[in-house]
Amino acid sequence: MAAPSMKERQVCWGARDAYWKCLDENAEDPSRCKKLRHSFESSCPQQWIKYFDKRRDYLKFKEKFEAGQFQPSKTTSKS
Numbered sequence: 001m002a003a004p005s006m007k008e009r010q011v012c013w014g015a016r017d018a019y020w021k022c023l024d025e026n027a028e029d030p031s032r033c034k035k036l037r038h039s040f041e042s043s044c045p046q047q048w049i050k051y052f053d054k055r056r057d058y059l060k061f062k063e064k065f066e067a068g069q070f071q072p073s074k075t076t077s078k079s
Contacts, residue, residue, distance in 0.1 A: 004045065012044035016052050023056075 004012065019040040022033035030037060041049055 008043075012040075012048060015040040015043040020056060028060075 015036070019033055019036040022036045023030065026032040040052075044052070
C-alpha cells in the first residue's frame, strides 16, 4: 500500500476535523454525524481511522481528567 499523497492526507484530515467538530457540536452523538463519518471513512486509510478514533477517545479522557471530571468506575476503585 502506497502512502497517501499530500492532497489525500489533507482531504483525510479535513474529513476527520469536520466529523470531530460535528461530534463536539452534537454532544458526542454519532447518529447525528453519519454523513460526515462516512466521508471520514471514505477519505482515510482504515489504519488511520482506527488511530484517529483512539486518539479522540484519549483526548476526551485527558480533557475530563485534567478538569477533574473523571470518575473511576466502581470496579476500578476496588482493585
